[in-house]
Amino acid sequence: MGLELKILNVFKAYNGNPILRDCSFAFAQGCTYVLQGPNGSGKSTLLRALALLEQPDSGRVEYRDGGQILAADLELRRRITLVLPRTGIFNTTVFKNVAYGLKIRGITRAEIEARANDALLAVGLGHKKWQRALELSSGETKRLGIARAMVINPEVFMLDEPTANIDPANTAIIEGIILKLKQKRQATILMITHDPAQAQRLGDDLLFMQDGKIIPA
């Protein structure tokens, strides 16, 4: 089964400027989508709507499980996640940042410890576990953001420009992490990039944002 995601005729305007204009798309479960498009075309706006952070002015963001439409409640929100373009790292240790999503779900200490360690190893931050998270470099910060999100095993995993302003080596590391997630095929992955070559490397499906709509490449 799994979580299926669809948007239907979504409109969103800011200060009277229409950004999303009758945007519709059905995302196939387990696929990896890479979204491209010019600055200001509404890519981040779309992801925020899909992550249920913001309500569209009209139209619907629809999550289904086994054909059943799900209410946009906490239970659903906990099955999806979005790694924000500015990560929003908490002022505490690297480990506690990764543990956060598990802690608020009431998961046991032992399981948190095990899963957080796995996630940190997966992004190559195992040795920085007890470091202050705010002292990480940009590349490490991006990886921490991904670890913090993947540890909760989301079924829809959205990433807003995970490699913006990151050097080639760190970009390769982050792409490797995303490729691994993709190979597991447990989550629908939806990411934004400005790098066409990266889109080719990672995406099953390449999408473009144009005139407030999603256009398949």
Next chain:
Amino acid sequence: MQSILEGFAAAFRLIVTLNPELWRIILLSLEVSGTALMLATIFGLPVGACLAMRRVPLRGLVISLLNTGMGLPPVAAGLFLYLFLSRSGPLGFMGLLYTPTAMIIAQCLLAFPIVASLSQAAIANVDPVIRQAAITLGATPIQESLAVVKEARYSIMAGVMAGLGRVMAEVGAIIIVGGNIAGYTRVMTTTIALETDKGNFELAIALGIILLTISFSITVGLRFFQRLGRTGTSAN
């Protein structure tokens, strides 16, 4: 000059010999100010948090009032509280005037606006991305607010330290409602005022030294918490 030196020598003798009267006064000061600060934090932090994060009616006005309260002259606070607690006042039946409890209430009134106002500012200053990150990771509305307050914890502690600094140093309010009764409501600042007046400098100087040491520690604590705040690389 000679008498000043003699005063200091006698003061040091009081300190190093752990003079019981000196210690009683110091302990009562810490007890009164500490309790007042604790109460001010218990009430002030939630008020500050609500003002920073919830839609509160007359929010701007309340914040302005709290900011005014930060500069409330202790003597004025003492006077108003006296009028309430005096035998003919509305709360006179409780018999609280000239007790440590009255002093705690007075200092709580002085510390509350500081703690509430500085907490409000600290929480309102938290980067909105923190709240969004908490939501994307599956936080309930309460967990989301807690994440924001937690992010402000060092600035909040700095605010609490500022409140402590104020109540430890004030004399105007507690002298009015406490009455400076020897062995019962006499604390460091009021004793210094009284003993200096009487020309008994030893005890006053000893307490002055201790008070300065405490103020210095509070300042160090304040700086410590300010520094633990959001500093790091610019990566976020």
